[in-house]
Amino acid sequence: MLKYMLRRCVEMAGAMLVMSLLVFMLGRALGDPVSLLLSDYATAEDRALLTQELGLDKPLAVQYLTFLSKALRGDLGRSISADRQPVVDSVMRRLPASLQLAAAALLVSLLVGIPLGILAALRYDSWIDHLVRGIALVGQSVPVFWLGIVLMFIFSVLLGWLPTSGYGQLRNIVLPAATMSLFSIAAVTRLTRNSMREALDSDYVRLARIKGLAESRVIWQHALSNSLVPVLTFMGTFFATMITGAVVIETVFGWPGIGRLAFEAILARDFPLMQAVVLVMTALFMSANLAVDVLQAWLDPRVRL
Amino acid sequence: MTASPRSPQATPVLQVDGLSVDFGRADDAVRIVDEVSFSLAAGETLGLVGESGCGKSTTVLALLRLLPPRVSARVSGTVKLNGDDLLRLPEKALPAVRGRGITMIPQNPMTSLNPLFTIGRQLEECLDGPGVSPARRRELAIEQLRAVGISEPERRLNQFPHELSGGMRQRVVGACVTARSPRVLIADEPTTALDATVQVQYLDMLKSLQARSGMAMLFVTHDIGVVARICDRIAVMYAGRIVESGKVDTVLRSPRHWYTRALIDSLPPLDRQLDRLPTIAGTLPRPGTITEACRFAPRCPAAHDKCRTDIPPAVTDTDGHVVACWTPREQGSGQ
Numbered sequence A: 001m002l003k004y005m006l007r008r009c010v011e012m013a014g015a016m017l018v019m020s021l022l023v024f025m026l027g028r029a030l031g032d033p034v035s036l037l038l039s040d041y042a043t044a045e046d047r048a049l050l051t052q053e054l055g056l057d058k059p060l061a062v063q064y065l066t067f068l069s070k071a072l073r074g075d076l077g078r079s080i081s082a083d084r085q086p087v088v089d090s091v092m093r094r095l096p097a098s099l100q101l102a103a104a105a106l107l108v109s110l111l112v113g114i115p116l117g118i119l120a121a122l123r124y125d126s127w128i129d130h131l132v133r134g135i136a137l138v139g140q141s142v143p144v145f146w147l148g149i150v151l152m153f154i155f156s157v158l159l160g161w162l163p164t165s166g167y168g169q170l171r172n173i174v175l176p177a178a179t180m181s182l183f184s185i186a187a188v189t190r191l192t193r194n195s196m197r198e199a200l201d202s203d204y205v206r207l208a209r210i211k212g213l214a215e216s217r218v219i220w221q222h223a224l225s226n227s228l229v230p231v232l233t234f235m236g237t238f239f240a241t242m243i244t245g246a247v248v249i250e251t252v253f254g255w256p257g258i259g260r261l262a263f264e265a266i267l268a269r270d271f272p273l274m275q276a277v278v279l280v281m282t283a284l285f286m287s288a289n290l291a292v293d294v295l296q297a298w299l300d301p302r303v304r305l
Numbered sequence B: 001m002t003a004s005p006r007s008p009q010a011t012p013v014l015q016v017d018g019l020s021v022d023f024g025r026a027d028d029a030v031r032i033v034d035e036v037s038f039s040l041a042a043g044e045t046l047g048l049v050g051e052s053g054c055g056k057s058t059t060v061l062a063l064l065r066l067l068p069p070r071v072s073a074r075v076s077g078t079v080k081l082n083g084d085d086l087l088r089l090p091e092k093a094l095p096a097v098r099g100r101g102i103t104m105i106p107q108n109p110m111t112s113l114n115p116l117f118t119i120g121r122q123l124e125e126c127l128d129g130p131g132v133s134p135a136r137r138r139e140l141a142i143e144q145l146r147a148v149g150i151s152e153p154e155r156r157l158n159q160f161p162h163e164l165s166g167g168m169r170q171r172v173v174g175a176c177v178t179a180r181s182p183r184v185l186i187a188d189e190p191t192t193a194l195d196a197t198v199q200v201q202y203l204d205m206l207k208s209l210q211a212r213s214g215m216a217m218l219f220v221t222h223d224i225g226v227v228a229r230i231c232d233r234i235a236v237m238y239a240g241r242i243v244e245s246g247k248v249d250t251v252l253r254s255p256r257h258w259y260t261r262a263l264i265d266s267l268p269p270l271d272r273q274l275d276r277l278p279t280i281a282g283t284l285p286r287p288g289t290i291t292e293a294c295r296f297a298p299r300c301p302a303a304h305d306k307c308r309t310d311i312p313p314a315v316t317d318t319d320g321h322v323v324a325c326w327t328p329r330e331q332g333s334g335q
């Protein structure tokens, strides 16, 4: 198990390195940072000075190594906006809000999706099963921004129960978390239902019955544990949808997380800030996947090999 | 000596009467198992033989009430285990019967162990009950693994199914289902996935388990050679019906049903190698296509008009040899 985790960590470090190289190359490919940073009235001397200051006169490889060593020390440069803040600070300030939203969405998807899926599997082919499958199908095909606007219209504008935006109180998180989790509730439900069906039909569940185990044990231990394996695997994908979802949802609901920060950075063409957001999102995504893999290895002994 | 367990007079532990299984919904239901009857005495081994698809697994799964709910099977008849009719027990009462009264090694023992649980957990959960301490359970589990011939049982308890060989997994399944000393063990082709030597070892293991506990055994197979080796009696199934049954010696030496004869003829001769085995011409009828006739008629060399219009009744001779055929082969007409 320890060896497995170590191997996964090394893999992750490698992937991060590739990602940093990509981000760096992209930055150089998108245009000259000097013209971005300077006003249109800058003189040739100003340009030369800044080029030197930024190290842009050095070979690309050296530039990358400098970028990397600074990044490792938590320095990803300064924002090009008026305040010239270190971008890492901006990202870190916005991170907690995003994590809260993601955690809430994840919790809701699992707490709603898994029981619904189990229910549908146990009442296979009944009206409950059909209803749950219908909802899951709809939930997976509705676009996120549209859902956010509809929910906001119903619960904030029409009913006035919840605020349209804001941050800090429990009632603020309800709508964005609901919007973010709908897709994954639907996905988790469908996955749980199908894998539970498969488990209930499996040879090992049949053997558990042959052995004379109580039905509760057959279902809640033998069938359920196996049906959670694919749900866990899916959580890796889930984080990806959550990160892209964050940009849209945080913008729609005015949620002060890194998703909206990314949106703001794009609007302001604040390239250093975008770089930082992308790198932090990547690191988050990879850590989440690592956590999923470790959980999976803990649940399924075949993975540990 | 008291009455031998093999004597036909012994009161049966398992008595199956008129067991039928229909698959599908009422209007287009198809009869897969048709009026099957047999009995098993303690310590006795009955071989149930027949071609692939004739309904052997369906029969034994119906006995244990384990047909998958998806196929909406309707099961009728009676299955008496020590006097209780299993088909009329409420669902809740089944766990108490399975594993203790009647148990089964299913057709695919390779995939029958839960991949996520250790061998120890899967075996020990069959052994727990009031007054059994965890330490005692562990002891019993080790004993049980020894009984099915597994080496280093202490180590195996902490292993997962994927860490064991196919033959060993098969033995673990055997250990699990017999852990509660059942009265009846059904083995549904337990050795088809194993290679020849392992097969023989496994059969010996089953026989030794049986000798220790005196359980009755229903051995399902399409291999007459295996039946000759380990069974006391044989029941030959064709397209969902039992067409002939009796003592193994009698039936195999002088089969009276034409299907049994054909099955025996298709066995490879022991003394010479053939390039191609003789097979029985034709195939099983599709379930539900032949109802009011002998189902073997399309393939039978002796078929006549009556065979195609009336179901031959089962007739028992003095020796307990049962044949369902309008014109059975003459007794003793060997080759």
Ligand SMILES: Nc1ncnc2c1ncn2[C@@H]1O[C@H](COP(=O)(O)OP(=O)(O)OP(=O)(O)O)[C@@H](O)[C@H]1O
Pocket: B023, B032, B050, B051, B052, B053, B054, B055, B056, B057, B058, B059, B068, B071, B107, B222, B287
């Ligand atoms: N789940 C099912 N749904 C529909 N038909 C089925 C199902 N299971 C079995 N059958 C049909 O029932 C018949 C008997 O199948 P069964 O599995 O009992 O045969 P078998 O004698 O055990 O064969 P084998 O030697 O291959 O194991 C076959 O015609 C098969 O097509």
Ligand code: SF4
Pocket: B257, B258, B259, B294, B295, B296, B297, B298, B300, B301, B302, B303, B304, B307, B312, B324, B325, B326, B327, B328
């Ligand atoms: S009943 Fe007729 S068709 Fe059937 S086995 Fe006997 S002789 Fe052949």
Ligand SMILES: [Mg+2]
Pocket: B056, B057, B058, B107, B188
């Ligand atoms: Mg079968």
